Amino acid sequence: MVLNCARLVNKVAVVTGGARGIGAAAAKLFAQNGAHVVVADILDDLGAALAESIGGRYVHCDVSKEADVESAVELALGWKGQLDIMFNNAGIAGPSGSITSLDMGEVQQLLAVNIFGNLHGIKYAAAAMIKTRRSGSIICTSSSAAIMGGLGGHAYTLSKESINGLVRSAACELGVHGIRVNSISPHGVPTEILVTAYRECLGEDIQAEDVGKIVGERGSLLRGRCGTVKDVAEAALYLASEDSGFITAHNLVLDGGYTSATSSMSFIYQSTNRQ
C-alpha cells in the first residue's frame, strides 16, 4: 500500500542483506513509501518470499563477489531503467576471540563481505546513477563498533571503521553528480547476527527477547530500550529520501546515546530528580 505521505514514490532501490533483519525491515518500509525494491541476498527462499510480498524483485547476490553486485544493479536497471537508492547493508560478524589467535582465513572472508561488499555496491550503484544522469542516495551499514572498542570482534571492528572512511571518500567524488553517500551505525539490535554472537559468547540458547533486554539495560541511555529494526529502517528511509537532501558523508549513529555518553552518574541524577 502506498501512503499519501510516501517519500520514495517511483524510486528504485537495491537492498543487500535484504532477506531478513534490518535489510528486510528497510525493504518493506521503502516499498510502503512507494519504492520499487530489489532484494539482494544469499538466503534465496526468504529473500524471494519477501520480494514477492512487497511487489519487488529478488536476486541471489553474494556481495563479496563483484559480478553478483553488478548483476543486482543491472536487474534494477533492466526492470525500471534507473537506480536511485543503494542500501549496502549485508554484513557478517566473523571471528570472535583473541587477536593473538585470529584465523586469518576467516578475517579475509569477513573483509570480503563487509568491506568489499560495500565497495562493490558503491562502485556499481554510482556508475548506474551517473549513467542515467540521476541523483541518488547510497547508504552503507556500519556499526557502533566503528565508534567504540569492544562492541564487536577485531575484524568486524576493522571492517566497520573502514566503511565509514570509504563512505566519506566516495561522497567527495560523487557529490558533483548529486549522489549522496552516508552510513548508518546501529547498535544492539536483536537480529540474527547479534543473537548468534550472544549465544556463542554466553554458551546459552539465549533468545532475541533476552538479548534485547540485556542491551536495553546496559547498552543504551534510554531506560530499558534497545534498538529495533524499525529504528534502523526509518533512518535508512530518511537518508534514502529527499528529506535528507543536504546530508552526505555523514555517519548516522543509532545507539540510544551509548557511544557518546555514560549513564554512570545516573544515581546522582535519580536522587536530583526525586527532590
Ligand SMILES: NC(=O)c1ccc[n+]([C@@H]2O[C@H](COP(=O)([O-])OP(=O)(O)OC[C@H]3O[C@@H](n4cnc5c(N)ncnc54)[C@H](O)[C@@H]3O)[C@@H](O)[C@H]2O)c1
Ligand atoms: N543487529 C545489530 O545489532 C547490528 C549493529 C550494528 C551493525 N549491524 C549491521 O547491520 C547489517 C544487517 O545485519 P542484521 O542485524 O540485520 O543481521 P542479520 O544477520 O539478520 O542480517 C544480515 C543479512 O545479510 C545477509 N548476508 C550475509 N552475508 C551476505 C553476503 N555475502 N551477501 C549478501 N548478503 C549477505 C544475510 O543473509 C542476512 O540477510 C549488517 O551489516 C550488520 O553488521 C547490525
